[in-house]
Amino acid sequence: AQSVTQPDIHITVSEGASLELRCNYSYGATPYLFWYVQSPGQGLQLLLKYFSGDTLVQGIKGFEAEFKRSQSSFNLRKPSVHWSDAAEYFCAVARDNYGQNFVFGPGTRLSVLP
Amino acid sequence: EAQVTQNPRYLITVTGKKLTVTCSQNMNHEYMSWYRQDPGLGLRQIYYSMNVEVTDKGDVPEGYKVSRKEKRNFPLILESPSPNQTSLYFCASSLSAGGSIQYFGAGTRLSVL
Numbered sequence: 001a002q003s004v005t006q007p008d009i010h011i012t013v014s015e016g017a018s019l020e021l022r023c024n025y026s027y028g029a030t031p032y033l034f035w036y037v038q039s040p041g042q043g044l045q046l047l048l049k050y051f052s053g054d055t056l057v058q059g060i061k062g063f064e065a066e067f068k069r070s071q072s073s074f075n076l077r078k079p080s081v082h083w084s085d086a087a088e089y090f091c092a093v094a095r096d097n098y099g100q101n102f103v104f105g106p107g108t109r110l111s112v113l114p
Numbered sequence: 115e116a117q118v119t120q121n122p123r124y125l126i127t128v129t130g131k132k133l134t135v136t137c138s139q140n141m142n143h144e145y146m147s148w149y150r151q152d153p154g155l156g157l158r159q160i161y162y163s164m165n166v167e168v169t170d171k172g173d174v175p176e177g178y179k180v181s182r183k184e185k186r187n188f189p190l191i192l193e194s195p196s197p198n199q200t201s202l203y204f205c206a207s208s209l210s211a212g213g214s215i216q217y218f219g220a221g222t223r224l225s226v227l
Contacts, residue, residue: 004156006156009154042220042221043118043204043206043218043219043220043221044157044204044206044216044218045218046215046216049215090156090157092157100145100147100162100164100208101159101162101170101172102147102149102157102159102162102172102216103159103173104149104156104157104158104159105156106154106155106156107156
């Protein structure tokens with residue numbers, strides 16, 4: 001069965017430090033891949049997505065992610081974290097050709113130290 | 115303002131009492147979904163709809179019903195709620211196929227006693 005894993009439940013970084021959140025998926029074909037962010041008490045907001053083409057994708061708020069087919073990974077990165085980045089981050093895969101049948105990872109909670 | 119609106123935001127009910135959580139979008143989106151969010155499990159898709167009268171099961175459809183009689187509305191129905199349906203529920207909509215951006219509602223926190 002298709003699945004999405006996010007190995008890190010909780011990550012703490014200092015403001016200004018770099019960040020990498022890991023995501024691995026299990027899926028036969030190349031899926032549609034997404035990263036979402038959820039601030040406390042809020043719904044989810046899309047950070048970026050990958051469908052095809054360039055394996056390094058840029059998103060909002062200075063985030064980027066790299067699709068590595070050989071590793072079945074889609075890790076999220078940011079070169080310098082801001083205190084406002086503290087939130088929960090979800091990796092997601094769309095399993096169907098319509099890009100609507102989604103599987104989400106369990107999430108990684110990011111804390112940022114001043 | 116473009117938005118996905120869920121009601122109610124908070125709901126406490128008792129086992130077996132039928133309830134409906136409404137979801138409405140004003141963006142003329144074709145696709146709508148319902149998710150539940152539980153700690154450590156992320157979001158799990160309950161049902162999704164690709165157009166009026168077209169719905170399909172997600173990963174956790176048991177105990178839930180949906181209907182899509184109008185493009186803008188996608189209510190989630192719990193015919194006989196049970197305590198294991200206590201969760202945070204999100205509705206989402208997107209414009210078209212190909213994984214276009216999903217816009218999420220603010221969530222409905224449901225407690226079933």
